[in-house]
Amino acid sequence: MVCIVPLMSIGHALLGLLEGGPRHGYDLKRAYDERFGQDRPLHYGQVYSTLSRLLKNGLVTEAGVEAGDGPERKRYAITDAGVTDVERWLSTPEKPEPYLQNTLYAKVVLALLSGRSAVEVLDTQRSAHLGTMRELTRRKADGDLADQLICDFALFHLEADLRWLELTAARVDQLAVEVKR
Amino acid sequence: MTLLRAEGLVKSFGKTHALDGAGITIRAGEVVAVMGPSGSGKSTLLHCLAGILPPDSGTVHYRDRELTSMNDGDRSELRRTEFGFVFQFGQLVPELTCLENVALPLRLSGMKRKDAERAANEWLARLEVDGVADQRPGETSGGQGQRVAVARALVTGPKVIFADEPTGALDSLNGERVMHLLTTAARETGAAVVLVTHEPRVAAYSDREVVVRDGRSRDVEFAR
Ligand SMILES: Nc1ncnc2c1ncn2[C@@H]1O[C@H](COP(=O)(O)OP(=O)(O)OP(=O)(O)O)[C@@H](O)[C@H]1O
Numbered sequence: 053m054v055c056i057v058p059l060m061s062i063g064h065a066l067l068g069l070l071e072g073g074p075r076h077g078y079d080l081k082r083a084y085d086e087r088f089g090q091d092r093p094l095h096y097g098q099v100y101s102t103l104s105r106l107l108k109n110g111l112v113t114e115a116g117v118e119a120g121d122g123p124e125r126k127r128y129a130i131t132d133a134g135v136t137d138v139e140r141w142l143s144t145p146e147k148p149e150p151y152l153q154n155t156l157y158a159k160v161v162l163a164l165l166s167g168r169s170a171v172e173v174l175d176t177q178r179s180a181h182l183g184t185m186r187e188l189t190r191r192k193a194d195g196d197l198a199d200q201l202i203c204d205f206a207l208f209h210l211e212a213d214l215r216w217l218e219l220t221a222a223r224v225d226q227l228a229v230e231v232k233r
Numbered sequence: 234m235t236l237l238r239a240e241g242l243v244k245s246f247g248k249t250h251a252l253d254g255a256g257i258t259i260r261a262g263e264v265v266a267v268m269g270p271s272g273s274g275k276s277t278l279l280h281c282l283a284g285i286l287p288p289d290s291g292t293v294h295y296r297d298r299e300l301t302s303m304n305d306g307d308r309s310e311l312r313r314t315e316f317g318f319v320f321q322f323g324q325l326v327p328e329l330t331c332l333e334n335v336a337l338p339l340r341l342s343g344m345k346r347k348d349a350e351r352a353a354n355e356w357l358a359r360l361e362v363d364g365v366a367d368q369r370p371g372e373t374s375g376g377q378g379q380r381v382a383v384a385r386a387l388v389t390g391p392k393v394i395f396a397d398e399p400t401g402a403l404d405s406l407n408g409e410r411v412m413h414l415l416t417t418a419a420r421e422t423g424a425a426v427v428l429v430t431h432e433p434r435v436a437a438y439s440d441r442e443v444v445v446r447d448g449r450s451r452d453v454e455f456a457r
């Protein structure tokens with residue numbers, strides 16, 4: 053399955069959710085999973101280790117503890133420094149990664165060098181990519197607008213990969229000559 | 234159940250070998266994407282499969298009938314009753330309204346005007362374009378026109394829909410809407426779809442894909 057939230061900063065996401073008001077760690081996990089965790093819900097361990105880091109850096113503060121013990125009794129609130137941090141995060145563009153298909157490229161070259169079929173490698177990958185795209189397309193049909201947008205994000209990226217696969221397949225003979233030179 | 238099976242198709246146009254031993258199998262009710270580079274022979278394969286173009290050699294079976302050995306009259310009768318077609322553009326009759334266009338295949342089969350138009354209206358509504366029923370194709374948007382074309386392909390209750398780049402002239406939002414409506418309607422009526430496309434996001438509406446390269450097809454599932 054593809055990773056739908058691409059390595060998002062969990063700290064910033066939790067801070068952003070806390071801007072709506074103080075919450076328990078448990079609430080935060082639920083809110084995160086509901087909005088961003090379709091494919092990979094957070095572990096409690098991740099939530100509490102992230103919160104303790106945010107606490108140490110002064111980005112959140114404890115806002116009351118209910119009777120009983122255990123970390124799930126604590127409520128957390130965002131601080132002014134935390135709000136500033138969220139603002140900075142939102143206004144800083146993500147690095148446009150020229151996502152190089154390193155592994156695939158290496159497979160193609162090695163197939164060519166060893167006299168195996170590079171087109172086979174590319175076709176196998178195409179099939180796997182399309183399989184995932186079908187699953188996302190089905191999910192989109194059943195989902196609400198949020199699901200659709202998240203699935204479309206993944207679909208457009210997978211489509212870009214597929215275009216590269218197609219282009220590479222069309223140039224494989226040319227590449228074979230070059231790698232063997 | 235196998236509905237359509239082509240084997241060893243060869244077709245040349247002068248010195249161009251458009252098909253060079255292509256084959257494909259389509260089962261009842263499945264949506265199969267035919268993919269591959271431009272000029273690889275996708276449209277030629279579709280035309281041979283649908284009995285529009287006679288191959289130089291090879292066979293095409295629809296159920297237990299062999300298309301290439303049928304006479305022209307029987308073949309066009311088969312196309313009219315069992316197949317539906319959606320192309321990139323230019324398939325609607327410009328002088329007729331959208332409703333008349335969708336009713337046309339039924340009228341050609343001898344259905345009364347009133348009955349044909351009632352069925353056509355239902356299909357226009359299903360494709361969410363009943364609003365353009367009285368307009369001519371030239372007065373609709375590209376996306377609306379394609380939905381009318383899909384309605385016309387489905388109105389006779391075909392067993393196979395042949396679609397060659399049905400979303401080729403549409404933007405991605407309209408293209409996806411057409412694909413969603415086409416595949417949903419096909420699944421509901423049990424029609425198989427042979428979908429030629431070079432767009433991966435369009436192919437993602439299929440159940441499986443067949444790749445055509447240099448006039449040869451690679452059917453991942455029915456690999457020999
Ligand atoms: N009627 C024709 N006369 C002459 N050559 C033709 C004819 N139809 C197709 N060809 C040639 O046969 C080959 C295969 O064409 P075809 O239209 O099947 O490709 P395609 O895969 O559908 O391409 P595209 O993705 O560009 O639509 C091409 O080289 C094309 O130029």
Ligand SMILES: [Mg+2]
Pocket residue numbers: 275276277397
């Ligand atoms: Mg074509």
